[in-house]
Amino acid sequence: xxxxxxxxxxxxxxxxxxxxxxxxxxxxxxxxxxxxxxxxxxxxxxxxxxxxxxxxxxxxxxxxxxxxxxxxxxxxxxxxxxxxxxxxxxxxxxxxxxxxxxxx
Amino acid sequence: xxxxxxxxxxxxxxxxxxxxxxxxxxxxxxxxxxxxxxxxxxxxxxxxxxxxxxxxxxxxxxxxxxxxxxxxxxxxxxxxxxxxxxxxxxxxxxxxxxxxxxxxxxxxxxxxxxxxxxxxxxxxxxxxxxxxxxxxxxxxxxxxxxxxxxxxxxxxxxxxxxxxxxxxxxxxxxxxxxxxxxxxxxxxxxxxxxxxxxxxxxxxxxxxxxxxxxxxxxxxxxxxxxxxxxxxxxxxxxxxxxxxxxxxxxxxxxxxxxxxxxxxxxxxxxxxxxxxxxxxxxxxxxxxxxxxxxxxx
Numbered sequence: 001x002x003x004x005x006x007x008x009x010x011x012x013x014x015x016x017x018x019x020x021x022x023x024x025x026x027x028x029x030x031x032x033x034x035x036x037x038x039x040x041x042x043x044x045x046x047x048x049x050x051x052x053x054x055x056x057x058x059x060x061x062x063x064x065x066x067x068x069x070x071x072x073x074x075x076x077x078x079x080x081x082x083x084x085x086x087x088x089x090x091x092x093x094x095x096x097x098x099x100x101x102x103x104x
Numbered sequence: 105x106x107x108x109x110x111x112x113x114x115x116x117x118x119x120x121x122x123x124x125x126x127x128x129x130x131x132x133x134x135x136x137x138x139x140x141x142x143x144x145x146x147x148x149x150x151x152x153x154x155x156x157x158x159x160x161x162x163x164x165x166x167x168x169x170x171x172x173x174x175x176x177x178x179x180x181x182x183x184x185x186x187x188x189x190x191x192x193x194x195x196x197x198x199x200x201x202x203x204x205x206x207x208x209x210x211x212x213x214x215x216x217x218x219x220x221x222x223x224x225x226x227x228x229x230x231x232x233x234x235x236x237x238x239x240x241x242x243x244x245x246x247x248x249x250x251x252x253x254x255x256x257x258x259x260x261x262x263x264x265x266x267x268x269x270x271x272x273x274x275x276x277x278x279x280x281x282x283x284x285x286x287x288x289x290x291x292x293x294x295x296x297x298x299x300x301x302x303x304x305x306x307x308x309x310x311x312x313x314x315x316x317x318x319x320x321x322x323x324x325x326x327x328x329x330x331x332x333x334x335x336x337x338x339x340x341x342x343x344x345x346x347x348x349x350x351x352x353x354x355x356x357x358x359x360x361x362x363x364x365x366x367x368x369x370x371x372x373x374x375x376x377x378x379x380x381x382x383x384x385x386x387x388x389x390x391x392x393x394x395x396x397x398x399x400x401x
Contacts (some may be wrong), residue, residue, distance in 0.1 A: 017127060024128035029277050029399045030134070036274025040134050057185050068272055076279055090128070096121040 006095035006096045013058040014089045018043060023086045026061060026078035034074040052076065060085055128332065138275040140208040143218070148223055152263030155354065156160040156256060158194045160228045161360035162238055163245070163252055164309045165190065165367035187239075188320045189363040190305055193301060193356045200352065203341030226258040265386050280397030290343045291333040291392045297340070298388025300326075301355055303382040309366050309377025345396030351387035358384045 014020050021041050025032060032040070038048050055061045060082030064075040078086070118270040233255040237243040243251075286294060300323050307316035344352075362380040369376060 001172075017124060020124055021127060021131045024131045027132065027135065029280070030135055030139065030280040031276050033274040036138070040138070040275075087207050090125065093121040097118055097125060099118050103286065 006092040009088055009092035009095075011085050011089045013060060014086065016051070016071060018047060019055055020089070021078075022048070022051050023057060023060060023082060023089075026076055026082070031064075031077045032073050037076060055082065058082075058085075082084065089100060118394060135275060137310035138273075139277065142273040142276060143204070143208060145161040145266040145273070147201055147204055149263050149266035149270060151197070151227065152259050152334065152354075154194065154197045154201075155227050155259060156263075157360050158190065158358060159234045159252060159256060160232045161190050161363050163249060163362040166238065166245075187314075189305060189366070190360060192304055192320060192323060193359045195324065196297065196301070196326065197352075198333070199337035200341045200344075203336070203338035205337055207342045215251060222258075223262055226262050226333075230256040230259060267340070276401065280345075280399065282398040284390065284398055285395050286343055286348075287334075290340055293330075293335045293340055294344075294348060294392035295389045297337075298351070298355060298385045301388070302383075302385025305359055305362055305384045306378045306381025308363075309373035309380075322355060328377070337396075343396060347396075348388075348391045348396060351391030354387040355384045358387075386401075 014023060018041065022037065025037060025040055034048065034052075038045060041048065052061065052063065056063055058080060058081075062077050062079050064077070066073050066075055230252055234248070235250060237248040258289045285291065298330055300319070304316070304319050304323060311317070327337065334336055340348075358380065362377070362384070364382075366373060366377060
């Protein structure tokens with residue numbers, strides 16, 4: 001089979017809804033702290049930690065520890081690899097959603 | 105939401121793909137709204153500082169006393185020039201603020217209506233109090249200062265709250281990855297804004313009253329006429345970066361400071377105003393050629 005179905009462009013690291021949403025939230029020009037991201041995505045600490053570990057291992061997001069006043073904060077940003085991977089993944093999803101036939 | 109594959113299987117079908125895309129868009133909208141809310145708090149905090157500086161300048165320059173008393177003999181600049189000197193940068197600041205608000209994606213949803221009304225009322229209160237006490241009633245300074253300070257307390261509280269929200273906010277823009285010079289129109293408009301403020305400052309201490317008035321009226325008319333064009337303050341506010349905002353802040357405070365100095369100094373007024381005008385113009389003219397960040401969304 002020579003046809004290239006868009007599903008082949010889907011990224012394994014972005015296949016779960018939570019990981020996809022994390023990358024959708026961390027656009028190119030935004031930095032979000034852990035607690036805020038958890039609230040934005042309406043998830044819990046452990047699920048978000050797991051998703052972040054996977055994405056971080058894939059090199060798709062960067063984790064930075066910091067302080068605001070005396071309180072520790074964990075800041076998350078998408079890496080350029082993550083943004084590129086997300087772009088390809090979204091394009092594949094759009095092709096699947098549109099029901100496009102496999103490319104020759 | 106958990107970190108498991110969707111119920112439809114490891115790879116999405118047509119409907120599941122559409123659902124994922126919609127969920128991604130919804131998350132993006134929430135993040136944009138959060139960024140807007142932080143920007144709104146930044147605007148509120150800095151506008152409070154601008155209003156307080158303006159009120160202080162009116163108070164210390166003697167407002168109406170200068171406007172009515174000085175220049176009676178026709179050999180000195182009238183106090184009206186000092187009054188305009190305080191008013192012009194404040195109007196420019198409000199024009200820029202309006203432009204910045206218009207860049208927000210969800211301008212109307214960011215702040216509840218009650219909060220917006222509170223901020224407006226808190227900003228208007230010290231402005232009205234200082235204008236009535238100092239300009240209209242010529243109230244003795246200690247009393248006017250006391251009443252104005254009390255009237256500024258709500259604004260101070262709101263400014264502090266906004267600053268704290270900005271600091272604690274969990275969504276923010278990191279250092280920009282891309283910077284580029286301003287577009288030709290914005291670069292020119294920024295430099296012209298600086299030169300115009302500088303000219304108004306320089307002429308305010310001289311006896312060229314007609315030139316001074318024409319410069320001020322011309323500025324106000326131009327500001328209104330080009331408001332929504334690519335030369336207008338609205339567009340500038342959307343394109344400026346930290347360098348340009350800092351430069352405007354410096355020029356703003358310099359103009360207000362000079363208005364106070366010019367109203368009281370025994371130095372040679374034309375010299376002070378011309379040197380001051382050059383100092384007011386310099387930051388914006390330099391900043392016009394500095395790069396500004398480019399955001400992808």
